[in-house]
Amino acid sequence: MSDQESAAWQARCEAWYRYLEGVMRAVEDGRRLPLGPSPTPLNAPPVARQGSELCVAFCAPHPDDESLSGALALRLRLEQRARAVNIAITLGSDPARKVPRLRELESACRVLGFELVVPLDPKTGTAGQPMGLDAISPEARRSDSETWRARVDTLSKTFDRLHPDVVFAPHADDFNTTHIGVHFLVVEALAEHLKRNGLAQAVVPLVETEFWHPMAGPNLMVGVPPGTVAIQLMAAAEHGGEMTRNPYHLRHACRLMDNVRRGSEVVGGQGAAAQNFDFAELHRVAFVTVSGLLDPRPGGRFVGPTEPIDFKSIARAFLPEGYSL
Numbered sequence: 001m002s003d004q005e006s007a008a009w010q011a012r013c014e015a016w017y018r019y020l021e022g023v024m025r026a027v028e029d030g031r032r033l034p035l036g037p038s039p040t041p042l043n044a045p046p047v048a049r050q051g052s053e054l055c056v057a058f059c060a061p062h063p064d065d066e067s068l069s070g071a072l073a074l075r076l077r078l079e080q081r082a083r084a085v086n087i088a089i090t091l092g093s094d095p096a097r098k099v100p101r102l103r104e105l106e107s108a109c110r111v112l113g114f115e116l117v118v119p120l121d122p123k124t125g126t127a128g129q130p131m132g133l134d135a136i137s138p139e140a141r142r143s144d145s146e147t148w149r150a151r152v153d154t155l156s157k158t159f160d161r162l163h164p165d166v167v168f169a170p171h172a173d174d175f176n177t178t179h180i181g182v183h184f185l186v187v188e189a190l191a192e193h194l195k196r197n198g199l200a201q202a203v204v205p206l207v208e209t210e211f212w213h214p215m216a217g218p219n220l221m222v223g224v225p226p227g228t229v230a231i232q233l234m235a236a237a238e239h240g241g242e243m244t245r246n247p248y249h250l251r252h253a254c255r256l257m258d259n260v261r262r263g264s265e266v267v268g269g270q271g272a273a274a275q276n277f278d279f280a281e282l283h284r285v286a287f288v289t290v291s292g293l294l295d296p297r298p299g300g301r302f303v304g305p306t307e308p309i310d311f312k313s314i315a316r317a318f319l320p321e322g323y324s325l
Contacts, residue, residue: 030250036238037107044113044231047081054082054311057164058114059089059155061136061182063105064242065170066114067235068252069209071224071281073168074231077113079309085162086114087155089182091132097241098131104239111235119158122150136181148185155189160197166205166311171284175212183208190288200290203323205315208284214262218282219296219318221263221275223305224256229279256280267300277305285318294320 001009036042058073060066066073066086077084086109091098102118109116118130125131133151141148159167169186170179190204208215224232229252236249243249256279263282264274287294296318303309315325 027250030233031247033237035240035243037104037240038238042107042111042234042238044111047077047113049081049083054080054166055162055164056082056084056166056168057087057159057162058084058168059087059182059186061089061170061176061178062092063088063101064108064236064239064248065179065209065211066105067108067112067232067239068248069170069211069281070112070114070168071228071232071256071279072207072222072283073114074112074228075222075224075309076166076311078228080311082311084112084114085164086112086116087158088116088118088132089155089185090134090136090178091118093134093178100241101239102131104241108235108238111238112231117158117162119154122154123147133185136185137177138180138184139177141181141184152185152188152192155185156192156196159189159193164204166207166315167288168207168209171208171210171215173213173215174210179212187288187293191290191292194288195290203287203289203294203319203325205311205325206286206288206293208286210282215282215284218263218267218284219298219300220283220285220303220314221259221267221300222281222283222303222309223260223275223277223307224279224281225305226279228305229253229256253279267302269300275302275304279305285315287315287319287323289323294323296320 056073056076058066058070073084076082088105091101106116119133120130121133124134167190170183172180172183174180194202233249233252237243259280259282260275263280265272286296297320301317312325
């Protein structure tokens with residue numbers, strides 16, 4: 001290799017190293033931003049409601065999932081003026097951390113403009129002090145069917161009060177046992193809600209989320225505007241205890257960027273052109289009936305970060321023939 005070739009190689013490598021330094025510097029800048037819960041409430045600006053209000057229920061396995069996986073729910077609140085309700089299925093497994101995590105969660109929901117519902121566990125809860133459900137996992141579902149049914153009933157009654165138009169929950173292979181447990185809990189509770197309310201012909205859209213493990217067959221890629229990502233980061237930072245333990249918030253933007261790389265082809269088909277935006281979440285839109293989970297119509301769809309968002313039109317694109325919303 002000639003000196004000229006060696007110098008060219010070195011100069012190009014240094015240019016890319018400077019790029020990488022910029023990425024790392026941005027992460028370090030994030031470390032200097034304060035963690036919550038903030039002493040002064042950070043209340044999201046109100047959004048004027050429309051006449052026909054969409055009710056969005058985000059079923060969060062743990063406090064912070066509503067911030068880190070709730071981009072579409074947040075877009076629906078901001079852009080479609082939906083009522084967004086975070087159902088905190090659990091407050092984590094550490095009893096000593098439940099009250100601090102609840103305080104962090106309340107602060108994060110204020111940032112997002114989400115209402116907060118914390119179920120009272122029928123077996124371990126204390127009246128007047130809801131602390132979320134316990135033992136939500138596939139093993140608990142198998143080994144203690146009586147307690148599991150009681151927790152399904154508790155969540156279904158929450159759905160009775162809300163009558164959600166769309167429900168968010170993790171997909172069935174999201175690695176973390178609580179995330180997987182919440183998937184089955186939500187499907188069963190929604191089916192019970194429909195049955196109890198005499199809605200035998202109804203379907204409820206279920207938007208499956210991913211965090212710990214990529215889902216096998218996402219059918220929807222939703223672009224996330226930078227301003228919306230900033231709100232997510234602000235909300236996630238309110239979970240100070242969790243972000244100190246593992247700084248999910250500092251790598252959140254990188255995860256959303258990688259979703260664009262992956263989702264462009266996983267949703268659009270192998271070899272499809274890359275979508276021309278920076279941040280995205282991947283979802284699987286399915287449906288729940290009184291009989292349980294209903295698979296969607298095949299196909300994939302993209303919604304760009306500046307594209308007007310209308311959830312009912314998204315849901316209809318995946319609704320199997322013979323059903324209506």
